[in-house]
Amino acid sequence: MSTIAGFVAMSHSPFATLLPPSGPDEPGGVFLASVERAAEAVRALAPDAIVVIGPDHFHANFYDVMPPFVLGVEEATGFGDYGSTAGKLPVAGELAWDLHAGLSDAGFDVALSYSLTVDHGIVQGYELITGGTDIPLVPLVINTAAPPLPSLRRCAELGAALGDAIRASAWGGTVLLLASGGLSHWLPTNDPRDPSVTGERRDALIHGRSDTRAFAAAREPRVRAMGGNPDARVNARHGQPRAGDQHRQRRPGGAGGHRRPRDQELAHRPRRRALPARLVQLRAGAAVDHRDGDRHLLPGPRAGEGAAMITTVNATSAARRLWLAQAERTPCAPVRDLLPPGDVPAAYQVQLVNVRERVAAGARPAGRKIGLTNPIIQAQLGVDQPDFGVLFDDMNCPTGEPVDIGRLLQPRIEAEIAFILAADLDDRVDPAALEIVDSRVAGWDITITDTVADNASSGLFVLGDRRALGDLDLVACAMTMRRDGATVSTGRGADCLGDPLAAVAWLASTAREYGQPLRAGEIILSGALGPMVPVRPGDAFTATVTGIGSVTARFTDPGAGA
Secondary structure, three states: OOEEEEEEEEEEOOHHHHOOOOOOOOOHHHHHHHHHHHHHHHHHHHHOOEEEEEOOOOOOOEEOOOEEEEEEEEEEEEEEEEEEHHHEEEOHHHHHHHHHHHHHHOOOOOOEEEEEOOOOHHHHHHHHOOOOOOOOOOEEEEOOOOOOOOHHHHHHHHHHHHHHHHHHOOOOEEEEEEEEHHHHOOOOOOOOOOOOOOHHHHHHHHEEEEEEEEHHHHHHHHHHOOOOOOOOOOOOOOOOOOOOOOOOOOOOOOOOOOOOOOOOOHHHOOOOOOOOOHHHHHHHHHOOOOOOOOOOOOOOOOOOEEEEEEHHHHHHHHHHHHHHHHHOOOHHHHHHHOOOOOHHHHHHHHHHHHHHHHHHOOOEEEEEEEEOOOOHHHHHHHHHHHOEEEEEEEHEEOOOOEOOOOOOOOOOEEEEEEEOOOOHHHOOOOOOOEEEOOOOOOOOOOHHHHHHHHHHOEEEEEEOOOOOOOOOOHHHHEEEEOOEEEEEEEEEEEEOOOOHHHHHHHHHHHHHHHOOOOOOOOEEEEEEEOOOOOOOOEEEEEEEEEEEEEEEEOOOOOOOOO
């Protein structure tokens, strides 16, 4: 017989992993401190398995099939939403089958899954309470999002039957029960019968299973954009508190009702030296912290721009076109024909689909790149605003080693100043850098939506020697880039949005709007100082930035030995 070691009931929230509070007095701080106390108790109990009860947020269940209860019996895979762990999770299969049998005997026709996808409603509490994903789990998903819902009485009866089934299991281990739900927010209606649920949203609720990644890409940014705002409403129809809810409203903080800004400590910490005005602006908005940021570099549509969401089909089609161009080494047609004209947030949805695919394939985000900061570059490409994309670890080419030109389709190169973000922005390290931009779109026939969708036309990059630069005036820095000794591009720091720090400040502000504040340790490519130059096989480029140093990139020539 198996024994029940204990019970944990807790909420879950995207912001517990996306934007954890900096201290116990911040919104959510008391909750996470309580979670840690519960985790300590769980460690002392040392359970052999955990039955995790939680909801699904339209990542596994849709209105094509919407069961009230689903039990995972063989495989469980984390979806990876809102910073929760993605990939395979250990399942206590023998216990799971005993629970299914016991619930069936008690009169519950619980759906079973041999391969269950679980989102943060299951995974976040599991990770927070166990400190990882090592203890085998049995996931039990209860439909709490998609009417008609199982009744509270039915759920209570299920709980009693579940306890009996655990104690009757011949598996023989100790079991912890963890239930994760939430009473802290008002969900929008997800009922296809509701007249307000129309068009693309209704179609996604029914047919979203065909491309759950694209559906999530269209939805998650609306949550991310709330960014810790205690007054945010998931459902615009409930913009004002309901009668009787006043006692549940979180006060903005303090007797005067003024909430401390999340970045107060960062923005007002005493400085060791006077900082340039642009750096003060950057410090006030960047929210650099110590967390490992690889699961947080996923851009999405800005707050307030959700009405222009493109269909999941179009997002997927555009992303697929770009993905295949890279995989098949053949540039493709522009993707703007699949997007609303000039809709930059829609283009970021497409970018997000392929960023997620790269992460799922094992690539690790290493930072961000800012593109289109130089007016000459903008004129070269016919665009009029900056953009940004995600840098991955495999884009970083070691200094001194040949750059494999075979990895690129239509490479061009530009010289920049890079930033390696420390925990405090005035401790940053700024090397010279060569960014090897590339386009999956044939002939670089791009508009702003094409390049944003194409991860800001990213390719590879090379960093020079890292050094702390103190009070160096980056605006006045002069750049010269030479190809095989001949000058091919020149510029100054002022040519990068007026100041490279202004470019990073733009990124900090824009990324924060997208729910993605900058993280300590990120590499930031701040944008071109001069015109970009086409790359040919065998080329060698050296860029020198006064006061910073030099960086060199040498490209392979596959035909040199022929």
